[in-house]
Amino acid sequence: MTIKNLCTIADVADLEPGLREIRQHLHQNPELSNEEAKTAELVAKKLHELGFEVTTGVGGYGVVGSLKVGNGTRSIGIRADMDALPILEQTGLAYASNVSGKMHACGHDGHTTMLLGAAAQLARSRNFSGTVHLFFQPAEEIGFNSGAERMLAEGLFDRFPCDAVFGLHNHPGYPVGKMMFRTGAFMAACDTVNVTIHGKGGHAARPHMTVDPILVASSLVVALQSIISRNIDPNETAVITIGSLHSGFAANVIPDSARLEMSVRSFDTGVRKILEDRIKALIASHAEGYGARAEIDYVPGYPVLVNHQKETEFATQVAQELLGEENVVPDLPPISGSEDFAYFLQQKPGCFLRMGNGDSAVLHNPAYNFNDESLPFGVAYWTRLVERYLAD
Structure with missing residues (x-):
């Protein structure tokens, strides 16, 4: 017809x-x-x-x-x-x-x-x-x-x-x-990364006796952006967004842990693999540098x-x-x-x-x-x- x-x-x-x-x-x-x-x-x-x-x-x-x-x-x-x-x-x-x-x-x-x-x-x-x-x-x-x-x-x-x-x-x-x-x-791949920073809690007045996970997590938020600017080809597109950071419950207490949740976006399979490798390595070494330990849950999302x-x-x-x-x-x-x-x-x-x-x-x-x-x-x-x- x-x-x-x-x-x-x-x-x-x-x-x-x-x-x-x-x-x-x-x-x-x-x-x-x-x-x-x-x-x-x-x-x-x-x-x-x-x-x-x-x-x-x-x-x-x-x-x-x-x-x-x-x-x-x-x-x-x-x-x-x-x-x-x-x-x-x-x-x-x-x-x-x-x-x-x-x-x-x-x-x-x-x-x-x-x-x-x-x-x-x-x-x-x-x-x-x-x-x-x-x-x-x-x-x-x-x-x-x-x-x-x-x-x-x-x-x-x-x-x-x-x-x-x-x-x-x-x-x-x-x-x-x-x-x-x-x-x-046309639209990006999206992976989710859940990170728990394990430190050592204690009194806010005695930070030298603790490993402050909030300090580690806060500096990590900034450090992660270096992956975009220094590890990814400027002609490629990639995004790392930390959408959630939670830790502690009182002003005078340094907590034992902090949790970050982030979204990772990319348009190329090679770039996606670089992002995963660098994010995992940077988080682990960054936490270790502060005397803390990082637990990383990297969840592959949509292609x-x-x-x-x-x-x-x-x-x-x-x-x-x-x-x-x-x-x-x-x-x-x-x-x-x-x-x-x-x-x-x-x-x-x-x-x-x-x-x-x-x-x-x-x-x-x-x-x-x-x-x-x-x-x-x-x-x-x-x-x-x-x-x-x-x-x-």
Whole structure:
């Protein structure tokens, strides 16, 4: 068949009020990684109502909606993440989180809603020939042993074959209605390092009788940055961020230990290995130099997300058709954030893209909110992508 009347933003305008209601409901009822029971239940119910074949419990709370139309033999997968973050919301919205200390601070409520909107449009227009699988994934934010890893370990692509897979993330700072792409390495690998410095506690007035772990940890925070400036090629990108440092409980007590937690980002496997080797060696020798001992737990996280050229060019072209070339950035600089969709792209060709969220707070910020003005753009884009990919 030849696909005609490809989806436009006007075609999905009537869906927008209902989608806003779903998105704001999800925002009001956030669930953390591996806790997405109610979100998954809502997704499965909506897909059932639309006539999709629905599979639940994939990789935890993962939900897959499948729809076959016509005689086409090709298949496509599109993924949305569902989990929230352990952040206390500070938006002041009428639909702010009902759960203290949990909020959708990364926009996964919007990602899920847009894919449900695309499901609705695809089900009613049926303007394609082949099979579309919609993957609603849990536990993207967890950093390791993620929802993507578990879904794949349970044979996701054997059970739901795909010729290509696609996903997106909202992007604060770019206008609503813009989409951004990049071929090749697009988002960073991310490893987590947990370090415990074991010293010797004692009285604050007698530091010479102790080995102060706070002093060791504090100097280590600065020393670790020398790895970036002196061990990594200036033409490469790498980040070491110490996001947590905890020790002690009283001003007049030198504690026995201090704990640091850090995030390590890179775009190259060689650089990633250098970072691991140097971080371990520097921490151990640094602590020893103060008479302390370091216990290091180096946890490998998500790999570099690498977009495939053919699929990225195709996805970019679809965006240009839908939005106009002036609203498409074909070569966005690499992003130091990480994304477990990288595991999908290790097994199947595909593309992960970004879409503007307007002038919102940054991701993972207590003031962040997904921009509902983006909903029809995402719905129309996913629908048109499927129509174009599954055209004979």
